[in-house]
Amino acid sequence: MGESALPAKDLHPEGHEEHHSAVAYVVVWIALLGFTALTYITGTAHLGKWALTIALAIAVAKSTLVALIFMHLKDSSGMTRLVFVCALVFMALLLFFSVADVATRFRLATPAGAPFGTERAPPEGLLEHELPAEE
Amino acid sequence: MSPESASTYPGVPEEVVGHHFSSLERQTEAMRLGMWLFLATEVLLFAGLFCGYTVYRFEFPLAFEQSSRHLNITLGTLNTVVLITSSFTVAMAIHYTRTNQRKMAAVCLVITILFALLFLGFKAIEYAEHFREHALPGKYYASAEVRIPGAAMFYTLYFLMTGLHGLHVIAGMSVLGFVLWRTLQGRYSSNYYMGVELGGLYWHLVDLVWIFLYPLLYLI
Numbered sequence: 001m002g003e004s005a006l007p008a009k010d011l012h013p014e015g016h017e018e019h020h021s022a023v024a025y026v027v028v029w030i031a032l033l034g035f036t037a038l039t040y041i042t043g044t045a046h047l048g049k050w051a052l053t054i055a056l057a058i059a060v061a062k063s064t065l066v067a068l069i070f071m072h073l074k075d076s077s078g079m080t081r082l083v084f085v086c087a088l089v090f091m092a093l094l095l096f097f098s099v100a101d102v103a104t105r106f107r108l109a110t111p112a113g114a115p116f117g118t119e120r121a122p123p124e125g126l127l128e129h130e131l132p133a134e135e
Numbered sequence: 136m137s138p139e140s141a142s143t144y145p146g147v148p149e150e151v152v153g154h155h156f157s158s159l160e161r162q163t164e165a166m167r168l169g170m171w172l173f174l175a176t177e178v179l180l181f182a183g184l185f186c187g188y189t190v191y192r193f194e195f196p197l198a199f200e201q202s203s204r205h206l207n208i209t210l211g212t213l214n215t216v217v218l219i220t221s222s223f224t225v226a227m228a229i230h231y232t233r234t235n236q237r238k239m240a241a242v243c244l245v246i247t248i249l250f251a252l253l254f255l256g257f258k259a260i261e262y263a264e265h266f267r268e269h270a271l272p273g274k275y276y277a278s279a280e281v282r283i284p285g286a287a288m289f290y291t292l293y294f295l296m297t298g299l300h301g302l303h304v305i306a307g308m309s310v311l312g313f314v315l316w317r318t319l320q321g322r323y324s325s326n327y328y329m330g331v332e333l334g335g336l337y338w339h340l341v342d343l344v345w346i347f348l349y350p351l352l353y354l355i
Contacts, residue, residue, distance in 0.1 A: 022230045029223035036215050036349075037156065041353025055350035062346045070226045071339045072332075077164060080171045087175035091182040098186050102193045 028069045035062045147327040163329055170333045174340050177303075181344050184299065188292050194342055195285025201291040203355035205280050207264060208235070210257045211353035215345065221250035222342040225311070230319075232328040237318060240331065244315040247338065251308040256302055257298065265290070265349045298346050307341045310334045 022038040046052065068074040073081055144159050158161035192199045228243035243306065264270075269277035272294045276287035304347040317323060323331055 020230060020233050024224060024228060025226045028226075031217045032223075033216065035217060036212070039350050039354065040212050042206075043350055047246065053353075055354055059347050059350055063343050064175050066222060066339055066343055066346070070222055070337055070342075076167070076171075080168055081243055081254060083168065083171045084178075087182075088176040091178060091185075094182055094186050098190055098191065102190050 024069050028065050031065060032062055141248055142221050144326055148307055148322060148325075152327075159327070162204055163327075166329050166333060170336050174336060177340055181296075182298070184296050184349045185351075186346070188296065189286070189345070191288045191292060192355075195247060195283075195288060198281065198283050198285025198324075199289050200355045201281045201283070202270075202286045202293075202354060205268075207261050207280075207352050210261050213253050214257045215349045216343045217250050217344050221247045221254075224250065225338045226333075229328065229331050229335050232318070232323045232331045233325050235325050237323075240323070241315060241318050244318060244331075246284065248308055248311055248315065248329065251304055251311070254304055255301065258297065265294075294351070296348055300341070300348060303341045303344070307338045310337055 035058050039055055039062075042054050043057070067084070073115065122124065147159060152159050154160055156165065205240070208266050224243045224247045228240045228247065231237070231240035231243060235344075263277070268280065270273070272291035273287055276290055278286065311334050314330050317330050
């Protein structure tokens with residue numbers, strides 16, 4: 001072993017190595033399994049317009065647990081956390097403006113033949129790539 | 136905190152401590168930060184696909200809903216449990232390495248790799264089903280089940296997202312295999328376990344992505 005020769009705080013400023021416990025991991029694992037059961041039940045019940053919100057809320061709760069406990073973000077330095085938060089912020093920007101775009105399109109704002117927002121009524125039984133080319 | 140003490144950490148192989156770091160502590164912090172920077176780029180890589188998914192689901196809500204019902208929810212749910220449990224076992228591998236229980240750490244890593252193989256096996260069964268039903272991306276879509284515009288797009292995104300995720304599973308599995316080999320060599324201890332920690336971080340990211348893929352693809 002030999003680690004006793006070393007002052008513990010030299011290597012581990014947090015000083016939690018000696019009494020490092022696995023209880024949190026077990027608790028998080030059980031919680032994740034519980035959340036999975038919950039998202040399965042709510043997801044297969046087809047709750048209409050709230051289904052997506054509930055599914056995403058559960059997914060966010062699960063990933064928060066994984067990031068904070070399994071990935072040790074809870075005990076990480078501020079800089080490490082900032083890096084991950086930055087990625088999430090840019091992802092939110094990307095998704096927000098993309099949704100803002102497609103959600104606010106209407107026929108007059110959309111050129112003919114554009115793929116989005118034109119409320120197309122395709123002939124019965126045809127797939128989009130089978131549709132006659134619009135001009 | 137003297138610079139020359141860097142190569143004299145007990146239980147730490149000398150070659151792992153870079154001469155350009157003033158201490159091992161600085162080095163591990165730099166490694167951790169570097170890994171998180173990489174994980175941030177991975178998040179943004181998947182963000183592009185999630186964005187495409189969002190836009191097309193917005194445009195074809197009905198096709199996405201109907202196509203989603205034809206996926207194998209049982210296998211999807213099983214795979215979720217498999218990945219979550221493998222995330223737990225990799226967290227336990229780090230715990231056992233930190234407490235110098237090398238054998239238990241190796242066992243946990245082996246279980247994690249087996250779970251990764253199980254995940255890929257379930258995914259292969261699902262893919263085989265899609266190929267049989269011709270539920271394929273883009274112009275190759277010829278499934279008799281859902282015949283409305285947007286179904287082909289659902290399967291395009293499904294294959295892109297699960298395919299890229301599957302590649303990450305294979306990559307993570309390889310990384311953990313390497314970490315297992317190093318663990319068996321006795322390279323890690325409570326004083327130095329960065330390989331296990333960083334490999335574990337990558338594996339948790341694979342789990343994180345699946346946590347979102349599962350409800351978005353299977354449970355519409």
